[in-house]
Amino acid sequence: MKYIGVIAAGCLIAAASGVPARAQWGNEWPPPAPPSRDIFPGGRFTFCTVAYYSVRAEALGFGWNTDYPDSGYNFMRRLAELTTIDITRERNGEPHQVVVQLTDPELFQYPHIFMSDVGTAEFNDEEVAALRQYLLRGGFLHVDDFWGDFAWRNWAYEMSKVFPPDEYPIRDIPLDHPIFHIVFDVKEVPQVPSIQYWRGTQDGTTSERGEDSREPHFRGIWDKNGRLMVVMSHNTDIADGWEKEGEEEEYFREFSVKRSYPLGVNIVAYSMTH
Numbered sequence: 001m002k003y004i005g006v007i008a009a010g011c012l013i014a015a016a017s018g019v020p021a022r023a024q025w026g027n028e029w030p031p032p033a034p035p036s037r038d039i040f041p042g043g044r045f046t047f048c049t050v051a052y053y054s055v056r057a058e059a060l061g062f063g064w065n066t067d068y069p070d071s072g073y074n075f076m077r078r079l080a081e082l083t084t085i086d087i088t089r090e091r092n093g094e095p096h097q098v099v100v101q102l103t104d105p106e107l108f109q110y111p112h113i114f115m116s117d118v119g120t121a122e123f124n125d126e127e128v129a130a131l132r133q134y135l136l137r138g139g140f141l142h143v144d145d146f147w148g149d150f151a152w153r154n155w156a157y158e159m160s161k162v163f164p165p166d167e168y169p170i171r172d173i174p175l176d177h178p179i180f181h182i183v184f185d186v187k188e189v190p191q192v193p194s195i196q197y198w199r200g201t202q203d204g205t206t207s208e209r210g211e212d213s214r215e216p217h218f219r220g221i222w223d224k225n226g227r228l229m230v231v232m233s234h235n236t237d238i239a240d241g242w243e244k245e246g247e248e249e250e251y252f253r254e255f256s257v258k259r260s261y262p263l264g265v266n267i268v269a270y271s272m273t274h
Contacts, residue, residue, distance in 0.1 A: 044086040045079060045268060047072035047097040048110035050141075052127070054120035058151060060194050060208065061117040066145055068116070071243035072097040078242070078261055079268060083183060102127040107134055112271045116239055118143045119151025121158055128161045135162070135221075135229045140271035143230070145194075145237040148209040152234055159230070163221060173220045173231065179270040186266060190259030191216040191236045195244040195251050207235070227274060231267060238264055 049072060054063035076087045076095035088096040100107050103126050107113070113134075115121070123131065135141060146155060156170060173179060180186040191206045198206070207213045213235040221230040241260020245252050 044088045045076070045112065045272065046088045046110055047076050047095070048113045049097065049099045050107075050113050050115045051099050051101050052115065052118075052121045052123070054117070055122040056120050056154070058117060058120055058147070060196055061120060061145070063117055063120055064115065066117040067237075067239040067243045068099070069097065071116075071239040072114070074245055075239075075242040075261075075264055079265060082261070082265060083269065085269070085272065102130045102134075108137070108139070111138065112140045112142070112268060114239075115141065115143045116145045118155045118158075119146035119148075121155065123158050123161060132162045136223060138227075139229070141230045142233070142267055142271075144233045144239050147235055148212040155232070155234075159221070168221050168223070170219050170221055170232070173218050173228075179228070179231070179266055180263075181266070182269045182273070183265050184262035186262050189216045189218045189233075189236070190238070190255075190263055192238055192241045192255045192259050194237050194240045195247060198251060198255075199248075208237075209235075228270070233263070 049064070049068055051064045073095050076097060079085055080087045080095075090096045098106075098110065100110070100113070102123070107130065131141075143155070146152065156165075159170070175187065175189075193201075193206045193208055197208045216236040217232070217234040219232045219234065220228050223229050238260050241251075241256040242264065245256040
């Protein structure tokens with residue numbers, strides 16, 4: 001197992017408070033050497049959001065651009081602060097992210113893609129074929145922010161068009177899987193509510209659909225060689241912890257720091273090294 005060089009997890013609060021990540025090394029300079037570049041396919045990480053067509057609406061959802069663009073921008077910035085992974089940047093130094101459709105040839109330039117609110121999605125035959133080819137050729141997909149049984153069944157049906165479940169079953173990813181521990185030690189599947197839902201509750205509940213979304217899930221699809229191709233964070237909104245990190249300190253500390261960034265960083269570190 002190859003591990004990403006990482007600043008101590010406790011520095012996330014300091015980094016997000018504006019303290020330069022380098023300061024966490026105290027007087028030690030230079031910091032430890034980064035890992036070999038050959039473990040980073042493509043050289044640098046680009047947050048790539050997939051745009052798709054929605055055929056239904058979900059409360060607090062906006063289709064493909066749910067949590068876009070701030071979630072990707074903030075995530076790339078924190079990824080660069082908290083690990084040795086390089087990110088693509090604009091000429092002014094700010095993170096550079098992209099949006100693609102599944103049928104765009106550019107899709108294959110990005111080894112890691114992200115989709116949000118996928119319980120509303122529907123893929124046509126061309127998109128199904130493109131996504132299947134992308135994943136079997138080594139691509140990695142993370143889907144997030146879909147809640148309840150109906151949204152799950154809709155997404156599972158769309159993925160069954162990409163990968164027949166008798167050949168490529170969807171399975172729960174166990175907590176002892178390396179994806180939970182490659183950088184941060186994540187001990188449970190975190191449930192992150194949208195900040196809008198969190199503001200509207202008085203009892204601290206995090207399940208946006210009540211009993212129907214009480215338990216968060218982290219599930220995957222593996223290829224025939226045992227490579228994890230797709231991860232699905234269901235009944236949780238990991239990306240809202242990235243998008244809304246600067247809106248309220250309590251939400252930031254409880255959800256961004258403790259839940260969203262640790263799992264998100266682990267997912268990217270794992271996908272870039274496997």
